[in-house]
Amino acid sequence: METIIETKNLTKTYGKSRGIVDVNIRVNKGDIFGFLGPNGAGKSTTIRTLLDYIRPTSGSATIFGMDCHKETVQIKKRIGYIPGDFGLFGHMTGWKYLEYFGKVRGGYDAEATKALAKRLEIKPDRKMKEYSRGMRQKMAIIQAFMNNPDLIIMDEPTSGLDPLVQQTFMDMIHERANEGTTIFMSSHVLSEVEKVCNRVAIIKEGRIATEEKVEDLRKKSGNVIQVKFTDAVDPEAFRMPGVTNPLRQNGYIRMTVSGNMESVLAEVSRHKVAEISIHPMTLEEIFMHYYEGAK
C-alpha cells in the first residue's frame, strides 16, 4: 500500500509549552483520514507542520515520500489544503485569492474552479473580508479542491457551514476519494467523520491516543447498554470487569461494556426490566470514552 503522509516522532514545543509530542501517523493512498481530538489537543499544530507553516522541534514528516520542510514547494503542487488563517487574504477578491493559491500550486483548472463555485453557490467576486464565515469557508474549500490534487489536507473544513452545504461537501469528498484522492481532515463533528472517514486518529494532550480503521475501532470498543428497571436499582451493581462508568441518567442506567456481556446481562435479569437497548458504540461515544479517559 502506498504511503501518502507519514510522521515520525513529530514533536513541536512552543517555548516551554506542549504543542505535539512524538506524533506517529501514517495515511495510505485512498484513505479518508479523520483527525480528531479535543480543543488544544494538537490537530492544527500537526497540520501546520505538515504544510511547513511551522517547523517541528524534533521528528520528521513526509508527504509522497518527500520531506515536508525541504520539499514543500514540490509537495504543494500536488496537494490541496485549507490554511487556518484567512487574515492575510482579506484585501483580495475571491478570484485573486484562488489565483494566488493557483500560482503556489503551479496552476489550477479554471473550469473546474467555476464548477466548484457554482456547486457551493458562491460568487468569488467580492473581497475576502466582506464574506461571512461560512462563505469564506466555501472559498477555502474551492481553493483546496480546485487543482485536482492527489491529497487534500483540511483543518476543520466544515466549521461555519450550514447543514445543506456540509452535505454537499461530504458528497464532494466521497467523489474525490472514489477518483483516488487521499483526504486528511481534522474535525470536531464526529457524526460527520463517522459517515465519511475510513480511518481515524485521536489526538489527546499532544499525543496520539489511537490510530485505527473506523470499523476496527468500533469492534474493539464494545457496546452501550441502557436499561430502565421497574424498581430502583443501584448502578454500582454493574461495576464489574469490562464495564465502564455505570451511571443513572434520566431514569435509565447506562454503561459501556467491552468484551463479553454475559455477566452484565445476568445482573440485569436479576431485576424487573421495563426497557432495554444495546447498541455498538458510535464514534462519538468512543471519542468521549477516550476523551474522558484523559481526565
Ligand SMILES: Nc1ncnc2c1ncn2[C@@H]1O[C@H](COP(=O)(O)OP(=O)(O)OP(=O)(O)O)[C@@H](O)[C@H]1O
Ligand atoms: N503559537 C502558539 N504559541 C504557543 N502555544 C501554542 C501556539 N499554537 C498552539 N499552541 C498550543 O499547542 C497546543 C495545541 O494547539 P492546537 O492549535 O494544535 O490544538 P487543536 O487540536 O488544533 O485545537 P482546536 O480544536 O481548538 O483547534 C495547545 O496547548 C496550544 O495552547
Ligand SMILES: [Mg+2]
Ligand atoms: Mg485547531
